[in-house]
Amino acid sequence: MKRFVEKATFTCAGGLLTTSLLMLIAASSFAETIPFDSPRWDVQANESRVENYLGRQSLLLKGGVALLEDSRFTDGIVEFDIAFTGERGFMGGIWRVQDTMNYEEFYIRPHETGQPDACQYMPVINGVSGWQIYHGAGYGVSIDYDNDTWLHVKIVVSGGQAEVFVGDVDTPALFMPELKRAVVEGKVGVSAGNFAPAHFSNFSYQSAPSPTLAGSAGASRIAESGTVMSWAVSNAFGEKSLADIVRLPDDASIRWKQIECEGWGLANLARVNEIGEGANCVYARVMVQSGEDQIKPFRFGYSDRARVFLNGTLVYAGDNTYRSRDFRYLGTIGFFDEVYLSLKKGPNEIRVAVSESFGGWGLIAQFPDTNGISVDAALK
Numbered sequence: 001m002k003r004f005v006e007k008a009t010f011t012c013a014g015g016l017l018t019t020s021l022l023m024l025i026a027a028s029s030f031a032e033t034i035p036f037d038s039p040r041w042d043v044q045a046n047e048s049r050v051e052n053y054l055g056r057q058s059l060l061l062k063g064g065v066a067l068l069e070d071s072r073f074t075d076g077i078v079e080f081d082i083a084f085t086g087e088r089g090f091m092g093g094i095w096r097v098q099d100t101m102n103y104e105e106f107y108i109r110p111h112e113t114g115q116p117d118a119c120q121y122m123p124v125i126n127g128v129s130g131w132q133i134y135h136g137a138g139y140g141v142s143i144d145y146d147n148d149t150w151l152h153v154k155i156v157v158s159g160g161q162a163e164v165f166v167g168d169v170d171t172p173a174l175f176m177p178e179l180k181r182a183v184v185e186g187k188v189g190v191s192a193g194n195f196a197p198a199h200f201s202n203f204s205y206q207s208a209p210s211p212t213l214a215g216s217a218g219a220s221r222i223a224e225s226g227t228v229m230s231w232a233v234s235n236a237f238g239e240k241s242l243a244d245i246v247r248l249p250d251d252a253s254i255r256w257k258q259i260e261c262e263g264w265g266l267a268n269l270a271r272v273n274e275i276g277e278g279a280n281c282v283y284a285r286v287m288v289q290s291g292e293d294q295i296k297p298f299r300f301g302y303s304d305r306a307r308v309f310l311n312g313t314l315v316y317a318g319d320n321t322y323r324s325r326d327f328r329y330l331g332t333i334g335f336f337d338e339v340y341l342s343l344k345k346g347p348n349e350i351r352v353a354v355s356e357s358f359g360g361w362g363l364i365a366q367f368p369d370t371n372g373i374s375v376d377a378a379l380k
Helices: 019-029
Strands: 010-012 015-017 041-053 056-068 076-083 091-099 102-108 119-125 151-158 161-166 174-176 187-192 198-207 230-234 256-260 281-290 294-303 305-310 313-319 337-343 346-355 362-366 373-377
Touching: 056 091, 076 091, 076 187, 091 151, 102 151, 102 161, 119 161, 119 174, 187 198, 230 373, 281 294, 281 337, 294 305, 294 346, 305 337, 313 337, 337 346, 346 362
Parallel strands: none
Antiparallel strands: 010 015, 041 056, 056 187, 056 198, 076 151, 076 198, 091 102, 091 187, 102 119, 151 161, 161 174, 230 256, 230 281, 281 346, 281 373, 294 337, 294 362, 305 313, 305 346
């Protein structure tokens, strides 16, 4: 079925319906179901096949994505049915896909049924999946899943917000008050991680400008006093180059960009650099002007590893990697670490080397006591 009527004018009781109006109606009201054996699908996965599962034709997907190549989606509704076994897995829907390195995603964790992280909204930015830096309210919620049965998922996207219905088509399971990527047109599709596969069926999408959302946002998390809200961030380099370094060498090859933090103080470093071979670390820098020689607490959090330098000298090194402390440890970001900085009178450079493996490349920091100091990003 064609979605648009071309070069036509129709008469109705109210007068003339122009071509542009008909196109708008078609674009906003037509939900198209696309079978997974259609050539319109571009499947990029370690394992995939179209097969009969639980009584219907479906796509088995593992370790990749299936993109609807000709889709154009900014706002609207994405729906599909999903089935899984309950094994450890990460599977769901993606939208506003620019490429396989940049998109919005909602996925299910079947093995965490009933737990606070049973599902996850996650932006993928420059290939970095940010679940460690985007967690808690607005990003995940507890859901009870049934295994080996078809579960309906509906994702409604409206501007910078979205909500997801899981099973219950009347009440959203998760409301996302602030999508982290820009509101731009992209493709739609489904995804499954490199663990247990998922089966998908009955995929449809519908473009509609600014659909009404059923959920509502709670109070936004705002930055506390003394939170660093802007950093100068370097080009990426290999973390291994910092091994055994306790005093920063001069490096004229460093290039700096400024990054503004999100509302509560998070700097998503993936917005500045992609991770590549030998390029998994950046410096984040601020200058602290101190009215006198004094010691100040510096509270911070990071993902995955960090080394803090004060005026070029190493004062802290830590590892917050997933499962680095025990097999349950998630490595999520928070104000969990603190050092006391011996500031000299005048300018002081704080430089944090933050390296990433997976799960989110981020940094947060604050000075609980700002008396006698001022903080600014330092691009030079």
